[in-house]
Amino acid sequence: MAVLPPFPRLPSLNALRAFEAAARLGGFAPAAEELRVTPGAITAQIKALEDELGAALFERHARGVRLTALGQRALPGFVGAFDALGLAMRELRREAAPRRAHIAALPAVAQLWLAPRLPALRQALPEADISVTAMELPPNLKRVPFDLCLFYAETAPPGSVWLAADEILPVCAPELANSLKSPEDLRQVACLTDSAWAEDWAIWSAAAMPGVDFAPRGPVFSLYALAVAEALNGAGVLMAHRALVAPHLASGALVAPFDRAVRLPRNLYGWMLQPAANRDLAAILQRLVALA
Structure with missing residues (x-):
């Protein structure tokens, strides 16, 4: 035996x-x-x-x-x-579902930048099955089941494409803008703040009002999209990221009361693992660049 x-x-x-x-x-x-x-x-x-x-x-x-x-x-x-x-x-x-693409994006980017572009993306790539998950930090694509990332970064990730600059500026509803003649007038109105980008007001005011001791007063939001909605409602002045509110500025629903914007040292990038490995994912990235 x-x-x-x-x-x-x-x-x-x-x-x-x-x-x-x-x-x-x-x-x-x-x-x-x-x-x-x-x-x-x-x-x-x-x-x-x-x-x-x-x-x-x-x-x-x-x-x-x-x-x-x-x-x-x-x-x-x-x-x-x-x-x-x-x-x-x-x-x-990928072999089991070759047309499926799962995008991970910063919540504000997912809601305000990507969502308006999804209809055009689906029309251009009708066979693609696109899912979106909002998250605060870019995932490790080697470890998690995401295919594409859309996040702001100071350094371009490997294999990434540039989608937008990150520029901040105050915006508000047109009716509120009529009462604002200079940046110092912000002391008299509610200033809307996103908790994840709480430093934006200090960065902008240091450039727009050098030497002026300015501290914004007003509500703080944990969802940037909610802060944008409140700005549209006339609740106050939002320190906006231009790429995320561009449609509202184009339509006139929001206006920039001051001729002063500040460029931040980061950009919005899209990237995937092994960029040349999958034509469908590469096509989605290329289409997003075209729609940017």
């Missing part, structure tokens, strides 16, 4: 993912955020992996964790392995 040797069992894939994410991101909390689990789950997975190995992968300190020498040596191999796994899964999805 043949005697079969014991088959070596791999550790839990979840435990390996927890180690790779925590090691790459420098902590259990950011790993938990990326993997959509609790920090406690990350801690338990890594502890189980260390128990199985009989060696520590992290040094625990009051201020956080740090990789051991063993963990440092292991990390590059696991990063490469999970990148390869993500790419293999991406190709499998």
Whole structure:
């Protein structure tokens, strides 16, 4: 009777993912955020992996964790392995649904820049099945099931296309603009602020009112599209990003009361992984450039 040797069992894939994410991101909390689990789950997975190995992968300190020498040596191999796994899964999805395109975009960009262009995009590419997910930060396209990214960035991502400059300027409804003769008049009206871009008022006022101590007063919104809607309603003056309110400026629903805009050191880019690898995705990017 043949005697079969014991088959070596791999550790839990979840435990390996927890180690790779925590090691790459420098902590259990950011790993938990990326993997959509609790920090406690990350801690338990890594502890189980260390128990199985009989060696520590992290040094625990009051201020956080740090990789051991063993963990440092292991990390590059696991990063490469999970990148390869993500790419293999991406190709499998593309083969299974070749016409599907999933776009990840900054919420304001998704609502105010991309959404008005979707009808023309569908008309130009009727066979494309386009989905959109709004998120605050660009995803790692090697790891998540997104195909295209639309985000502001100071440096052009690899393989990206330029879509718009980022220029800020105050805008408001025409009726409110009639009461504004100079930037100093902003002290007398509500100034609408988006919480993610709260520094925009300070940047613009420093350029438009040098030496003037100006602090905007008015409501703060966590959704930029809601702040735009309130500006359209006449609720106050919004520090706008020109590319996101361009249709309202073109229609006259919003106006710029002052002849002063400030160019920020970033642009709106669109990009995908391996730009030449998929003609359908490349066609979508090219069409977005044409529609910009």
